[in-house]
Amino acid sequence: MSAAIEAHNLEKTYVTTKRGAGLGGAVKSIFKPDRIQVKAVQGVSFSIEPGELVGFLGPNGAGKTTTLKMLSGILIPSGGEARVLGYKPFDRNYDMLKRISLVMGNKQQLWWDLPARDSYAVLKELYEIPQALYKQRLDELLEILELKDKVDIQVRRLSLGERMKCELVAALLHRPEVLFLDEPTLGLDVVSQKRIREFLRGIHQEEGTTMILTSHYMQDVSELCDRVIIIDKGIVVFDGDLSVLASRFGDSRLIKLQFCEEIDEADLLRIAPSAKLDGVCASLEVSQEETATLAAALLSQLPVADISIEEPDLEEVIRRLFTGHVPRETTGLNS
Ligand SMILES: Nc1ncnc2c1ncn2[C@@H]1O[C@H](COP(=O)(O)OP(=O)(O)O)[C@@H](O)[C@H]1O
Numbered sequence: 450m451s452a453a454i455e456a457h458n459l460e461k462t463y464v465t466t467k468r469g470a471g472l473g474g475a476v477k478s479i480f481k482p483d484r485i486q487v488k489a490v491q492g493v494s495f496s497i498e499p500g501e502l503v504g505f506l507g508p509n510g511a512g513k514t515t516t517l518k519m520l521s522g523i524l525i526p527s528g529g530e531a532r533v534l535g536y537k538p539f540d541r542n543y544d545m546l547k548r549i550s551l552v553m554g555n556k557q558q559l560w561w562d563l564p565a566r567d568s569y570a571v572l573k574e575l576y577e578i579p580q581a582l583y584k585q586r587l588d589e590l591l592e593i594l595e596l597k598d599k600v601d602i603q604v605r606r607l608s609l610g611e612r613m614k615c616e617l618v619a620a621l622l623h624r625p626e627v628l629f630l631d632e633p634t635l636g637l638d639v640v641s642q643k644r645i646r647e648f649l650r651g652i653h654q655e656e657g658t659t660m661i662l663t664s665h666y667m668q669d670v671s672e673l674c675d676r677v678i679i680i681d682k683g684i685v686v687f688d689g690d691l692s693v694l695a696s697r698f699g700d701s702r703l704i705k706l707q708f709c710e711e712i713d714e715a716d717l718l719r720i721a722p723s724a725k726l727d728g729v730c731a732s733l734e735v736s737q738e739e740t741a742t743l744a745a746a747l748l749s750q751l752p753v754a755d756i757s758i759e760e761p762d763l764e765e766v767i768r769r770l771f772t773g774h775v776p777r778e779t780t781g782l783n784s
């Protein structure tokens with residue numbers, strides 16, 4: 450089976466003008482603008498099979514939104530190639546547009562001053578959805594998302610979570626085979642985030658929709674995705690199973706100690722040279738293999754009142770990847 454989404458060395462360089470400070474700067478930038486180039490995406494490649502739900506992660510400004518915009522045909526790449534369901538996204542072939550959808554957490558497509566139902570009616574015409582199918586689909590989506598009593602209210606009067614749910618309905622009315630989700634839970638409260646996650650999981654399982662999801666919330670990704678693609682400064686730094694990521698970079702442990710009384714720092718450092726002492730508490734990061742021996746030595750040689758051993762969480766693992774704590778060549782990309 451051919452891939453649903455393919456990116457080959459996708460690149461995007463934005464050219465913007467730098468505006469000088471103050472009025473003088475503003476005037477100067479009109480007549481003699483300083484052009485600057487921002488290399489937002491620098492040769493991104495990946496391939497996603499039909500029915501996969503892939504997490505697309507990276508710090509702010511990494512190039513996630515730019516990549517999704519190129520894949521959904523909104524932006525022309527500066528270089529490289531992409532295929533979505535076999536189409537070149539930027540041709541914006543009408544047949545492709547009827548089979549994909551893009552949801553952006555920070556940008557709505559519903560008309561702000563109208564009830565969502567009116568926007569849905571326009572989308573129905575745009576996507577040429579037959580009346581019976583439209584009614585059935587809309588009822589189904591409104592039911593799952595508990596929106597029945599919200600769709601006749603002006604969108605601007607809804608809460609952020611309700612608006613996002615309405616956006617999802619709009620994106621799914623035409624049963625897209627590929628769904629690009631850019632921060633769909635951005636700014637939502639924990640309960641709404643959970644509802645949206647459950648909804649997306651349901652759609653993915655029942656309809657086999659291929660999805661790429663970017664999110665700031667690690668929980669979205671860890672609960673929904675098996676595979677993650679991580680991008681930093683426009684370059685893919687990891688592409689693989691979430692479990693591989695956690696085990697490859699999460700093999701350290703954090704030992705936290707509390708002592709019964711003040712101790713001599715030298716005694717602590719003799720056993721654990723990397724430990725940090727703060728009053729009667731200390732913490733140290735060790736590899737998984739040495740955890741047991743070190744913990745035993747600390748317990749037997751120092752007046753320990755309490756000890757805990759913690760695994761780094763996924764967020765921490767990814768933070769390390771970005772801050773260069775983990776050499777990039779071990780990220781498994783080149784292997
Ligand atoms: N329209 C634009 N003009 C100029 N620079 C842009 C534009 N959009 C994004 N950028 C820059 O491109 C880089 C990647 O942005 P973006 O794709 O939005 O990242 P992310 O979604 O991962 O936060 C950033 O440095 C951002 O400032």
Ligand SMILES: [Mg+2]
Nearest residue numbers: 513514515631
């Ligand atoms: Mg973004």
